Amino acid sequence: MKLLTAAQTKEADTFTIKEEGITSTDLMERAAKAFTGWFENKFQLSEEVYVFCGPGNNGGDGLVVARLLHQRKYSVKVFLVGDTEKVSPDFKINLERWSDKLSTKHITEVNQIPEISQSIKVIDALFGTGLNRPVTGIYADVVEKLNASSACITSIDMPSGIYSDSQTPPEGAIIKATYTISFQLPKLAFLLPQHEAYVGEWHVVPIGLSDKFISEVETDLYFTTHQDAQRILKPRKKFSHKGIYGHALLLCGGFGKMGAAVLAARACLRSGVGLLTLQVPSAGYSILQTAVPEAMTLSDKNRKHLSELPQDIEKYNVIGIGPGLGTERVTKTTIGQLLSTSTHNLVIDADAINIIASSEKLKASLPKNKVIFTPHPKELERLIGKSNNDYDRLRDMLEFCHEYQCYIVLKGNNSAIGTPEGNLYFNTTGNPGMATGGTGDVLTGIITALVAQNYTLEEACILGVYVHGLAGDLALKSVGDIAMIASDVTDHLPQAFMHLQQLS
């Protein structure tokens, strides 16, 4: 599914209005109804509601929401913040519709800001996607007072003060919302770790923006829905055999870290690979043979570290490399050999990323359109350097993808996938229970298995990250977030794939 910028959202509004022959106030009414539907489900009629409105259409939404909640018998107070002479036309219309119902209070000075007790349910309708400069002055005073209260704040469309698709300047005040209810589609800003404290728990409510516009508009930003993942997943053929589903090679594990190889191998097998071979340092040979009987195991001549490539390497159709490897010189040399000689698709994780990051020569020998990197933020920083903020980091990541014609899966909540063409796909599954050692190794195994099965590198990243998070979400239901370990994620892969196949 596409993510739209603020400008595209505006175009979508205009297109929808024209296509349906409605007015912009009709669309505002629809948006406010969608918000109110969510609000009514969440908060009881007995709640006291304060709505803070800014001068634009976000404030207009706030006025309509106030009217609808008042009609439903909530106790509602409306506060108009700032200069109400310069308001948007739809705001004006709705102010007239509201004013005969109940009086509104104006806030132009700090002493007019009301006391906000903990029990008040605040609706933040100060600014939405039209914010074009940092929030200062009386608006900032209101934002600060709301943030300092312990009231529950629900933001309409956006937490006021945050830019929807670029870095907010540091001098601007930003609402710290408990909930953010966005219209039609999530905003890029919601998916970035730096905004967690502002966006809170976000939900999207449909407002019937034109499907035609959304399907035709050009974008390089996407988020993965369940249907997107289902569309990618391929059925297994009746007369198929293991040779059809690929032969993967995993180069993982080191002395004291053979578990990483076990985790990657088990996840790879649980993700549909036809055949799996691992090569591990000789100290790990019997561990792998015992822990993962379904996989074939080769023993490296070195007892502790990866030091050589398998002799008949051509027979594999993908190589997953990195988890548990360590960064010994001998391993670095072996990775150098792999990069300069291999014609394989490569899934590169963990220490293999760290090794490549440390050498411009290795970076220069990366084969084009063959590599998926799966770094966590620290590994990404080693690979591409430090970035000032989440927006710059995504830009820098895409520049790297373009320069080296590779894919990068930046792991975290809403893992972000960058492609050589400059597209970004955000994941929508996963939970903080997965913030535990070894879950990344599981992801390496999954993506390696998908590449083995002839999914394109882009498909393998999108589906792999989605199903990994989905397995984590299913694990959450049985073990919770505190006790979750990486094996729980693998143990729920069967259910996750079946869920995508609509078999469970």
Ligand SMILES: NC(=O)C1=CN([C@@H]2O[C@H](COP(=O)(O)OP(=O)(O)OC[C@H]3O[C@@H](n4cnc5c(N)ncnc54)[C@H](O)[C@@H]3O)[C@@H](O)[C@H]2O)[C@@H](O)CC1
């Ligand atoms: N028909 C439509 O266009 C629809 C718009 N919708 C709502 O409209 C919002 C966007 O509305 P607008 O484009 O009017 O924008 P906003 O309501 O976000 O704010 C823009 C207004 O605030 C002023 N402004 C911007 N930054 C400021 C700052 N830092 N300090 C003081 N004033 C500032 C601008 O000059 C402008 O008057 C969406 O977020 C959504 O809530 C929804 O009603 C759906 C339909």
Ligand SMILES: Nc1ncnc2c1ncn2[C@@H]1O[C@H](COP(=O)(O)OP(=O)(O)O)[C@@H](O)[C@H]1O
């Ligand atoms: N808070 C979170 N929400 C969702 N997913 C998470 C969260 N924390 C971690 N994960 C997922 O767990 C995995 C952790 O990978 P990584 O940091 O490489 O761990 P390790 O190296 O220990 O295996 C990633 O796929 C990441 O997306």
Ligand SMILES: [K+]
């Ligand atoms: K808002």
